[in-house]
Amino acid sequence: MSLLTVKGSYKNLYQLVRTAIDTAFNLDDFAEIIPDLYALKDCPQDPYFHGEGNVWIHTELVVKALLHDANFQKESEEAQFILFMAALLHDIAKPDTTVIDPDSGRIRQPGHSKRGMLDARIILWRLQVPFVIREAICNLIEVHQLPFWLLSDDQREDPIFVINRLSWDVSLWHLYLLAKADMHGRDYEHKAQMLDEIELFRLFCEEHDVLHQPKQFVDNHTRVHYFRGANVQPDFPLFNEGGSEVILMAGLPASGKNHWVEKHCKGLPVASYDDARAHLKLRHGENEGMVTHYVQDQVKAWLRKKEPFVWNATHLSKEMREKALNLLYSYNASVKIVYLEADEKTILSRNQKRDSTLSNDRLLKMLFKWSVPKRIEANEVIYWEN
Template sequence: MAPLMMRVAPYAILRKLLPLPGQDLDWALCCEAIEALRVLDTTPQDPVHHAEGDVGTHTRWVIACLREDATFQQALPDRQWVMFMAVLLHDIAKPATTVVDEATGRIRQPGHSARGAVDARVLLWLSGCPWELREAICRLIAVHQQPFFVWHSHRGTPPEYVVRKLSWELCWAELLAVARADMRGRICQDQASHLDDLLLLEELVREEGAWDRPRSFADAHTALQYFRGTRLYPDEPLHPQPGSRVTVMCGLPASGKNHWVAKHRPDLPVVSFDDAREVLGLAHGDNEGKVVHQVWDQARALLRAQAPFVWNATHLSHSMRDKTLDLLYAYHAQVDIVHLEQPLPELLRRNQRRDTTLTNAALLRMLHRWEAPLPTEAHQVMYEGGVTLPSAG
């Protein structure tokens, strides 16, 4: 069974998984609350990087190391829980991504960080976890390996860029606490060198003024252009060129995007795949190429006129949004992303009542692609409708 569809306890129960000081971790209770954890004890790891054994053993060792970390011990309860849950779930996708080389016997789990963030997002969403805490956890999971390679980037990415960008997406103090625990909670030959790299990285983070806050930039436009690869000095403003002001909607089907647009942008033109399908007389999934062509032609016309408009689509994954954002920024648009969500029962109820060819089963399959937008993707990112489900005591 995929982790996305496994049982998870309510948020109030998940809060109790973090042991009080002096108490031991109750792993059986964790596995009862989050069903996906049960297979970690039978999921192998490559002995070169994890001579301690299976994923479950590693996870428990990492939790023990995290609880001894000074940053964790000095944090407020909410932030301690965020770091704890990030560590508890940081390898949640290893069972689904495990690949064993038949010739050498080497074990790999490619993409487990990104996949794990998606799995954790859905699990925590189903639990009713507040979205602020949920997204903090998922962002830590998504990049939990990056601190180990900041000084050895295969792409030649400058360490300063990594520090500055991630400081806008998460708390570096928390990420480094998770990374230290992840490295200490294993047996490997290069452990000492990785821990030394983390010490150097902490120095850089502090020098950049990004330890517990976003690295300062002259303004939001300058920051966005820097994150998108423009070479510039963060403290010198980069003046924007004229362009459209575009609101990019983001969220699962039936999350309320149409209602939000009608309420907050009633007078603006709307570019929509659903509207394009209706104009073309096509069902969901039919001749999507023609639908995309129709939408992009409409968007380009508005961008050339520098007119404000709304782009209303699910935009669920980073790759889906990147296609839209690349077009908008090519025309110097100023972009606001609005992310909407609802509890799963409400989504399914709404979708059944809509005049749509999208089935509830197809909607559920979309959860495998759900990557919430990051603050570094647009001039402004707004999260609305982060409704929490009633939870048991």
């Protein structure tokens, strides 16, 4: 497991990126700030796909390919920083996901894109990279391989649906530039063919008008249910049966959710796992099943009456958030997700001071389940930094 430690700040990192773009790029300089990059030197890759060598060599080549791209050079400074960091960290999780087949010797790194998104989020959070910039980087890393195979014959999902969904998470233009650099930064016998696939991806996104903007919908209700798999079309409004208006809180423990609810939701009933534990006289992690049933019974009662309420919990992982959203949407609720975030020092200080059975060590372990809500998950998503 990577340590995901950092030695520096966003300011240091930003200045280093500008130096790399304007004068010269040296990967060792970035490893001084992000020590986990050093592990890339000892991480092998399958020579069939990566004849150039280990992940460190590949990363150097990818960043250099990006820097020489004429389209990259035309981007704004902020966009250049996002693309540069996505290229730098796109394979950061390969050391922890490497699997070598004992019989054939073939090397794989399954799940390195999704794990890389999480590792990058923790690293960039610790460097205090601004939220919007950080998430743009992380979302690119999560899907950086998608242009290679989206239009292949064995793709199970509808490619139009996929790019419509992704257009709400990432700039597909930036994804195209990153994928091109990723392919140029390797020694692969089918490189020319894969670069053609990447160009087809760009044309496909352009044809469906999502290369530079999110897919447009007639209203938010239709959008939410389209992305949840309902048989609806973006241009035709889905009938809204009406239900509870729900504020679903999300964020790490001690990120300020309770304070936000007290300040902005006066008069609304609140479902809270912490309150349930206090009522049931249980410690954090003790008989969580009973706590969950207690909260869900509260939630279902309000949903049946179509009453507005707040669901105050971490909802930190995508899986836990999806369970809550499935319940809410099954009762035709309109959902606003309010995601709160604070820096690591603030969170640990707050958690240590408050009356909680959750230790700082246990809180930090929760980082490896950390999923920031996507805009497609709800009628409205608010990102609140404090």
